[in-house]
Amino acid sequence: xxxxxxxxxxxxxxxxxxxxxxxxxxxxxxxxxxxxxxxxxxxxxxxxxxxxxxxxxxxxxxxxxxxxxxxxxxxxxxxxxxxxxxxxxxxxxxxxxxxxxxxxxxxxxxxxxxxxxxxxxxxxxxxxxxxxxxxxxxxxxxxxxxxxxxxxxxxxxxxxxxxxxxxxxxxxxxxxxxxxxxxxxxxxxxxxxxxxxxxxxxxxxxxxxxxxxxxxxxxxxxxxxxxxxxxxxxxxxxxxxxxxxxxxxxxxxxxxxxxxxxxxxxxxxxxxxxxxxxxxxxxxx
Ligand code: PLP
Numbered sequence: 001x002x003x004x005x006x007x008x009x010x011x012x013x014x015x016x017x018x019x020x021x022x023x024x025x026x027x028x029x030x031x032x033x034x035x036x037x038x039x040x041x042x043x044x045x046x047x048x049x050x051x052x053x054x055x056x057x058x059x060x061x062x063x064x065x066x067x068x069x070x071x072x073x074x075x076x077x078x079x080x081x082x083x084x085x086x087x088x089x090x091x092x093x094x095x096x097x098x099x100x101x102x103x104x105x106x107x108x109x110x111x112x113x114x115x116x117x118x119x120x121x122x123x124x125x126x127x128x129x130x131x132x133x134x135x136x137x138x139x140x141x142x143x144x145x146x147x148x149x150x151x152x153x154x155x156x157x158x159x160x161x162x163x164x165x166x167x168x169x170x171x172x173x174x175x176x177x178x179x180x181x182x183x184x185x186x187x188x189x190x191x192x193x194x195x196x197x198x199x200x201x202x203x204x205x206x207x208x209x210x211x212x213x214x215x216x217x218x219x220x221x222x223x224x225x226x227x228x229x230x231x232x233x234x235x236x237x238x239x240x241x242x243x244x245x246x247x248x249x250x251x252x253x254x255x256x257x258x259x260x261x262x263x264x265x266x267x268x269x270x271x272x273x274x275x276x277x278x279x280x281x282x283x284x285x
Contacts, residue, residue: 004081006074006115011081020097023112028102029152031094031112032056036075037247038084038117042284043075044247048210052149053091059148061104062095065111072285078115087119088248092151120248129275132255132267133169135244137233138162140173140181140205147204159184170244172236172257175205179230182206186244186252189215190236191270198235201228211245217281218274233257241268251275 005017025031034053037044050068057064064071075089094112098105142155159171163184172188173181180188181200187209189199197219202208219226236242242254242262251274253267262268 003116003118004078006078006113008110008113011077017114017116019112019114022100023094023097024105025092025094025112025151027100029150030060030062031092031151032060032062032149033090033092033151034149035247036089036091037250038079038087038089039279039284041079041085043072043079043089044279044282044284045210045214046072046075046285047283048213049247052208052210053093056149057093059145060095060150062093062111063108065093065113074113074115078117082117082119084117084119086122087117089115089117091115094151125249125252128169128249129252129272130267132253132265133244134167134256135170135172135183135242135254135258136163136166136168137174137180137258138171138184140175142173145204146181146207147202149207156184168256170254172233174233175230177230178232178234180233180236181230182209183244183246186246186249187212188236189243189245189271190231190239191241191243191268192235193238193240195240195270196225196227197270198227198229198231200230209245209247211247211250211278214278214281215245215251215274218277221281222273222277224270237262239263241270243268243271243274250278 003014004011007017034049036049092114096109096111098109138159163171171184182188237260240263244252253271
């Protein structure tokens, strides 16, 4: 079966799914995106993802290309046309197509909309969760508004590749004070020796992950304590557990940071329990 993409109002086979050479998403990264998990054919946490999408668009003064309800139909239709049972749906909205000039097009042009969907291999993710992953630290050299989910991801691309080049799977960004901000495509968490969960507060220095937000409910539901604060890389090295969160990976334990073994070097009980509990707290639409 060939893959189908939604591109500016049409469902097209992948080979015909193309954007214009002067699309501003392509030329200036003048676009935002969302990624939702698909589970049993249903979108997970669509409401929260669309809330964040609207916040990202508003921050960049790009208008919603259609109502939320219509966008929901396009997301679901793309999932259905690609017969995704377990996987992800990707949505990108940009400022549109115009002659190349950094200033906003005047008059405004129609926003560009692209939606794709693809299957994920659940066994592969379960294997990762069972083994845990290694991460490496890299300087956080991103712009000051990474809370906006833009497609301008070059520092993230280079950080992930630096991790892979060093035999790790993820990179954690470190700010100028030596604190961990987040991962290249995940939020970062530790469990302290006295059992508290720590993740950085959701300010302009991290993307406020939807998985992170749902985990807050799961953590409270398990009677655990959360501290939203910066944590130093040194504190992470000495943590009892560490893990990462994102919509497609949910919770993946971290067993090594920069070669330092975390805890006993195996996925910890808190991360494992949160991974299991997650979908009880998420919304399936
Ligand atoms: N931080 C960054 C930089 C990300 O790119 C992502 C996901 O793509 C996340 C955090 C996790 O966000 P979410 O849980 O909404 O997938």
